[in-house]
Each structure stands twice: as structure tokens, then as C-alpha cells.
Amino acid sequence: MNREIELKLECEPEALDRVSRAPILARLKRGRASEKTLRSTYFDTEDFALMKSGLALRVREAGGKRIQTLKTESDGNGLASDRGEWEVQLGSDEEGPDLNRLPADMKARIRAAANGAPIAPRLMSDIHRTARQLMTPDGDEIEFAIDRGVLRANGREARVSEVELELKRGDPSSLYRLALELADMVPLRVGLRSKAERGVTLAGNEKPGAIRAETVSFDRTIDVEDAYATILGQCLTHLLLNEAVAIEHASTEALHQMRVALRRMRSAFAAFRKVMKDETAQQLSRDAKWLATAIGRARDFDVFITTILAPLEKEEPGDKQIAALREAAEKQRKRAWSGARAALRSARMSSFVLRLALYVDERGWREDGGDASRFEAPLFEFAPKALDKYLKDASRLGRRIDELSVDERHDLRKRLKKLRYTLSFFASLYRRPDTRSYLHALSELQDVFGALNDFESARKLTEELTGLRPSLSAPGARLIAYHERRARKQWQSAVGLWRDFRDIEPFWR
Structure with missing residues (x-):
């Protein structure tokens, strides 16, 4: 052989x-x-x-x-x-x-x-x-x-x-x-x-479908360095497995999975930053953010049409003003997808992917020298510290949940997402019965915050569409009013879910 x-x-x-x-x-x-x-x-x-x-x-x-x-x-x-x-x-x-x-x-x-x-x-x-x-x-x-x-x-x-x-x-x-x-x-x-x-x-x-991230599975003997390399490699594979499907078949779910891969990747860079301490990781994280932003507009219009506009269309079938709003949104969606494909086919994308692959293959984080023993520390000793950090970051905002501004709610959502991704990296180190209820509660909380974020994104897109075509102001106002009523109910749900989640004992302690 x-x-x-x-x-x-x-x-x-x-x-x-x-x-x-x-x-x-x-x-x-x-x-x-x-x-x-x-x-x-x-x-x-x-x-x-x-x-x-x-x-x-x-x-x-x-x-x-x-x-x-x-x-x-x-x-x-x-x-x-x-x-x-x-x-x-x-x-x-x-x-x-x-x-x-x-x-x-x-x-x-x-x-x-x-x-x-x-x-x-x-x-x-x-x-x-x-x-x-x-x-x-x-x-x-x-x-x-x-x-x-x-x-x-x-x-x-x-x-x-x-x-x-x-x-x-x-x-x-x-x-x-x-x-x-x-x-x-x-x-x-x-x-x-x-x-x-x-x-x-x-x-x-x-047609080929979108690919979700594989579950990361570690035993308790793995060290920090090998875990870091495995996680980054998996994130990169997750990204690329969805790339062709997104480009060739305009798959909205594949594009979404690419953004998920990039968020998980950036969460890994952040979670291991104190150990790795290298400039290359920071540059790769910036490139991942660039790519997520470059393809994000297409995803935002996908959500706007399928999640924000569709419910009102169902309640008011045949409404010509809403149909005109959809037509305008579809036009901008097409342009956004063109921009996303251009980013995915760009030299910067090629360079980012290959530099990340080389970084993992060569263990590029060792280039800064220093005490290499920090890479050999057991992952099960490192994981609780990283998880505590993200939980504390979220809890600082959560303590004022009744008085958070829209921007602070968005910030709380991002902190919870970082916690969720980091948990997904380390969950296999713990007993499944201990992790199941915690992860389920966090997932429910994220879903509600995600829906609220979709609405805030849709508000900005509606303002953009009505700015381009003032005749769409009336249906745009109706759309915002419709979802504001739903958002108020969702926020009350988010507050309740946060309080339930806050009372669950972290399984890694």
C-alpha cells in the first residue's frame, strides 16, 4: 500500500x-x-x-x-x-x-x-x-x-x-x-x-445539501495544542464543505453554515488566545470576520424574505404593496448574493484558507517562542477557565436584563453565542447527562435572541429599501409594526429564559 x-x-x-x-x-x-x-x-x-x-x-x-x-x-x-x-x-x-x-x-x-x-x-x-x-x-x-x-x-x-x-x-x-x-x-x-x-x-x-458541523469529541488525555489544531481544522473543513454548495447552487442554508463555521472559528481563536498569544491567529481572525461580513448581507436578505416578510404575506395574501416590497428585496438580495460569490472566489479568500491550513499544519502558534509547556497542559484543566470567562461576560449584562438597550441586547446575544460555541468544543470532556440540560437551556435562549436579532437586522434593511424607493414606506411601516408586536412577546420570553438559565449550575465546576 x-x-x-x-x-x-x-x-x-x-x-x-x-x-x-x-x-x-x-x-x-x-x-x-x-x-x-x-x-x-x-x-x-x-x-x-x-x-x-x-x-x-x-x-x-x-x-x-x-x-x-x-x-x-x-x-x-x-x-x-x-x-x-x-x-x-x-x-x-x-x-x-x-x-x-x-x-x-x-x-x-x-x-x-x-x-x-x-x-x-x-x-x-x-x-x-x-x-x-x-x-x-x-x-x-x-x-x-x-x-x-x-x-x-x-x-x-x-x-x-x-x-x-x-x-x-x-x-x-x-x-x-x-x-x-x-x-x-x-x-x-x-x-x-x-x-x-x-x-x-x-x-x-x-442537489447537494448544506453540511452541519461535526461534533467535536475529545478524551481527557488530549492537550491544549492538539485540541486547538483539531477545532480549527474542523471549522475550516466545515467552511469549505459548504462553499461549493453555496456558490454553485445558491443554497441559503449552505451560506448560513459558512457563517456558523466562521463564528466557531473566531470563537476558537478567542477562547485559546491567552495560551497561543500569536499575531498570526489575530490576523486570521480578522480575515474570518471580513469573510463573514462579506457574505453576511446575502444571508440577511435571505432571512428578511423567508422569515420577516413571508409571515406578513401569509396573513395578507395578494397585497400589492407587500408584493412590491418583496420585489425590491429580491432585487437587493440578488446583488448581495453576487457580492458573496465574488468574495468566495476572491484571492483574499484563497489566501485566508491556505494560510489557516498552513498555520494548523505547522503549529504556527509556536513561532513566538516562549515556554512551550503551556501547549502541553491538559485540555480538561484549561476548559473550565475559558467557560467561566464567557459565562461571566454574559452574566455582567444579564444582571441588568430588564433595562438593556437594543445594542446591549445584541451584545448579550453575541456573548451567549461565544459561550455556546466554546461549550460545543469542550462538552465531550464531561458526562453527557451533566451537559444536556445546560446546553438545551442555552440553545433555547439563543434561538429567541437570534429571532430578535433577525428583526433588528430586518428593520435596517427595511429602512434601506424605503430609502431607495420612498413608495415602499407604507408597507415598510406595516412590516415593522407587525414584527414589533411579535418582538415584544419574544423579549419577555427571552427574559424568562435567561432567568431560568441563570439558575442552572454550570456543569464544568
């Missing part, structure tokens, strides 16, 4: 020629570039049971040879995939894969996943690859490849326009460094999905 460590980067087809002329490639190249046509057939069950089990089985024709390859899911925590790979050359008369050429455990795993269902061709790829070998000054050997072509599955096609960086020998961080230099020339999106995984989506009849 070989290990394949690879970083996949996606870009527009017209940008590939610019990437191929990057000066760094001329400096690092060893030998001449090679070109070949790769025609691959991926085999699976009708419902893609192998892919769902983390297995990709293909037969590739290249240079007059037929190569059978089995790849497993990535074992790495970073953006670069780290997969098991088994290859064997087939005879010229062998059309399909030969499972008997695989190790016994892999053969058994395939048969268990298929569960008796026939394994047949499900996806075809036709790729023109230009590859060259590179060597960094530190001796890292990398294969740089440009792939142009098409995927075909279930009568559908999808374009392939990718750069692949495969580590042949050396440090995986060299892949990120090379990618950062390439991204200075062309905006590059990190691709987490393999061609086989893209084929599953292509073959399906449903």
Missing part, C-alpha cells in the same frame, strides 16, 4: 494557463513537463455504497496500460488528503476490476459495503493532464499537475478544471506554501471532493 498526500485546487479553465506560467514553477521544476490523456472508469453499486464507505475503485487507461486503483478515505486532518492507495496493472483484455488483486482486508471491506449488490461502471472521467516534477529548496518533492476534462455520470456532465499538488517526498506543509504562491496569481479554491465524490453528486437526482 502507498500513501497519497495531495492538495486539490480548483479554478476557472481560462486561469489554468496563467497558473502554468507561475514563476515559482520555473524555479522549482526538475526535468520537462509530461502530457497524457487519462480515461478512468469508476466502479460502484447503484447507490454508491463503496463511496459512502470511503472507497473509490477505478480502472484507468493511460499510455496503453490499464491500471486498477483502490483509494480509501483521507486519514489527514488538514486540507491535503492523506489516503491509502493500492495499484495493480491489469491485462489488456481485463475490462473490469479484479478484487482478487486486492489485499484480503480491502476485498472484504468492498464486499461488506456492497452487501451483495452488483458493482458496475457508474462514472467516467476523460482528463488531459500536464504534469511536472518540482523540488523545493528544502528538498520536498512535489508533482504539480493541471487537469482539464470532463466527468460523466447518469447522462450528465461536469467540467474538471483543477491543479493537483501531490507530495512525493518531504513535508506536507510544502504543498500549502506552493499553493499560496500560486494563489497570488490566480484565485484558487481548495477542493475537498475527489473526482469520484463529485461523480456521486453528478449521478444523483438531488
